[in-house]
Amino acid sequence: MDKVSFSDNSVLASNRSLKSSTKSGNIVMQDGSETSDMSKVRNVDTTHSAEGMYENEPLLERDRLGKASHRNLGMVAPEPVSHSNAPVEDDFSDDDSELPRDPSDLLYSVRRDYRSFIHKSKTLLNIMIFVNTLWLVTTFISDFFFNINFLRSRITSFQDMTLIFVSIVANSLTLWFNKMGFYSTLDQFLNVILFSLTLFNLLINLLVTYIRQRIGLLGVCTYLWAAVTFAVSAVLDQNLLYFNTKFHPNNYADSEADNDDLSAHPNGPAHKGISNRHTITEWVSIGFRTTVKGVLLVFFVLFTMNNILFSLDSAITTKQIAQVSTEANAATYDAFHWADADHTYQIHLKCYGDVFSKDDSEENKQPIVLFEHGGADTAFLSGTWIQELYHLNRVHRYCVYERPGYGLSDSPPAPVSIAMMADALKHVLLKEAKIKGPFTTVGYDLGGLFTQVFTAKNIDLVESMLLVESWHPDLLLKNYISRLLPGDDSDDPEDYSKLPDEINRHNGFVIWWRGILSTFNIKLQTSWLLAHHGSKERIYGRDMMYQGKYLRVKLLESVTSSLLSYKDVLNSMENLKEVKVSVVSSNELIKKSAQWGNWQRELSKLSSKTQEWKIVDGGHQIYKYGLGKQQTQDVLLRLIDEKDKY
Template sequence: MNENIPLYVNHICIIFEDNLSPNPFYCWPKCLAFNSSRKYGPNEHTRLLPNRLDSTPYLSPDDPAVSPYNLFTVRLVRIFTVFLTILTFLWWLLMIISLFVTPPGFHARGSPFFAFVYASVALCTLGVELLFFAVPSKSVRVLSVVSAVLLLVDTIVILAVEGVRHEEVWIGVASVVWATLISCWALAADRTVQWGKREEEERLTGRPETRRTLGEWAQVLTSSTVLVAVALVVFMMTLNVSLRAFDTRLAPPGERYWVDENKYQIHLYCAGDGNVNGGKGGNNVTVLFEGGEDAVEWGLWQFAEDAVKNGSIGRYCFADRPGLGWSDAAPSPLSASMASDALSEALARAGEEGPWVLASAGIGSLYSRVFSSRHGTEVRGILMIDPLHEDLLPRVGAPGRGFRIWLQGAISPLGIRRLLGAMLRGRSSEDRVWGRAAYQSPRWIFAKLQESLVAASLTKRDVVSSRAIQYKDTPVVLISSGEQIRKDSEWEAAQRDLSHLTDNLKNWDVIKKAPHQVWETLEGREMIEKRLKKLVKL
């Protein structure tokens, strides 16, 4: 044998010196690879092979050198996965920021919670892929397919249904499309790693490895568990998006008007001919209702209809505040003055000019007071139903309350309570849009989060300023909840202070057995209607 010839494992050749051999070389299998190695030197497929004559042909399956990372393709896939993770993390941060302060062009008219959860799904999928990159499994690939299919359904529904597309705009569409692509990428990456792992095992150990170590089984179990949770989240979101699409068939009773440079729409509804007590003429006074913690449609709308039928008032209007009822969500931050400006713009676009009698409840009274201070000559009277005082706004803006609202909003796209209400309690579209289940809507929750964020700062400043410029001769009627006064001494002092809002207090009535929603009792409804009738006729 010629000892000057370099040898590589699996490429051993023997040279015969006699003339009996038909070939000067007799080679073991893979001699052709040996010739290539001798000619070109080690390459990606041969560089890890030992070059000692006494070595064994294959490595141990547990040898660290047996790794899919040996292949450039696998390393490239991992690098690109890291790049996608960085992009997704930046998008996820942007979605969090938009919950508190809306960047220019990133306003979602529904709520940013859907886009945030879709971004979270994409980030979680990539995180699992990176953490367990070298341990591919069939369960991960199956779950990636399930998530990708469900996200594709979400994408189709959002793009196909005009109402949902109007709410999500490009932010929600981009988020769900990105989450879909990331699920597809996770499937492709895991499949690539599986191929690379098999290739390296066959080359370095002689056969694909079928067994797993305990650590690998733990990684497979962890990754599968996380992706099962991700798939369940996506499944719930698919059902919720479908329910939202179903609810878009419910048309609003009034019209929706673009406000704030056409960023979002405010729903405005007016009814009645202006006649009072069945007369042929009216004084053209319109009662402008402002809801409290809920939309006007939930409680006060029916009261207004009854008041018109009874002849107590001749005409009324109401507008849903941003995020409530049929109104779109507004960009953040949203203070009382911003909401009042949106109402004024919607009324102007609708051609409604007043004069007005403002009837408001709870926290809605703050918005009515700001509106009154800016339209003093058009306001004939103010009726406040158990109103919230500006000194109590820190309760609304308490950090603990804000965090609870944010947490509720973060899980609201799953629609757990909305879906259970629809399936088990017979909740209708009316219940979900403006009724008893409206508080479960991500848009409603986002509106409450906006309200909480600026309650003790921007909104309080707006209300305090409005009190300073409020016309002092404007008639005021105050109707308070007896139950609320009995259980909260600060509330009683606040009601007493509001009775001095102007120098023209007409009445201050305390309905002893009425809750905060005074109109829920017969005595409360009768008193509100009686005082409203008096204000309209002034």
């Protein structure tokens, strides 16, 4: 046997012997013998191979149960070089020739895909957070400062902003903890639940006609976007689960068969030994994320309960209200009307008696009483004393309405002012409902300021004006600067503290916080669970103060009260000099606050034709006190029936 032939046979035998090596990695010749000449040839061949492979050559003498070397990760060990033209036998078939021949190749491929997944998911989540942040800022500006027509709905409250903020929180959690070590089946389950609850809330809103007509495209998109946020988190969690099964197959049920193979073949792939145990840092991170997601789940449960309740209340209270401007029968008129020519929002107007009649009968000579409710109620509460007069046939015709944001009226676009609301009411009465008057305007509490401005703007339509426990314009001032300066000797700090809560000036931040809480406030749930209040109480009555739509308009009123509304009231005073005016004040409130008495005295001097200033028995809410209510009714009857004294 010549030396070249012997070398070829030696290489072939060495290659076969390599595939059947033991765990220790020793290479043994098939015939069990090894001559010195063969050793020399093998050494020469090994030297020749090493010159071409350098560090890419697998370490044959190392135990392969340990961790794979980072130097040959993903590299395919080259075949031993043969100097013969004869084909070298191979255990791989033609179909398997392109598969990785080393388990580390598969591990490298999975890690490469994992790195690509992490990079792409971070990019996606950062884009979503940027869009959410931009959307949140734009919505905040549009809802509370400057109207952007395509970014508002007609029932704007704090829900949209809250949903967008929740989306930012969910995206941030997913971005921070989007790693295999932080994967949690519970978190994935919570994402699916939150996704389902978001779509369920959207479905509830779309089922009620009143809400469906007002929520707008933006409102629908807000719910859908929040749902997409949780869906993306769930999908990313599913991808993490996939990579976990690839890196740690022993921890999943799907790898049971592989585990059996591993027990039968101790020389399994090196990456099977990687542990899936969490570190303390990972457990803390998983606990933090799960806690936040749990809080979001509690929020969405309360949010859903309030949404269901509002949908039911809206469906019940709007069931018999006309959706278009059409004349109803002479006894009752109840409809929604557009507040401007651009059809921006609608106002709920309700009239009793024949407000459309144009004949000159004795009954129709009495002016239409137009009632303006207070700042923390609607005519459902504060207008009951006029309704009583109507049922007693002492008042023949009267109309009530809810200002924008109150009751069933739509949310107004920002900003708002008293003059804007007065113009909207005029458009509703004259252009939409075709009610021409004449009117006797009655303003209670904050509504007294709205009544003054409306009367001043429509002198030709108004015969007389009654102010019942009306606000003074000074209550619109916030006086931020004067609060920082030393007080005058004439200042009485007790005057403001003794005013009722509905009269006191509220801090805008307090209203803002209450608005955020309104999205999941338990008060609305206790109103029917414990207090057994009906739908009208939550829409019009005592529980209206917990509705987000109401709190939003109160915040708008607070923002512009010192800037716009105060000037509106001052500018209207000149036109009230020749209007018949009567003033009703509470004796209890005057006793509590001398300043309130001074303000009421100033209101009685608005006009040179003041009919009377009556101080009645009872508190600020005179409609709750029998004697005070009767005395107020008498003042109104004298105002609409008596002739001018002057």
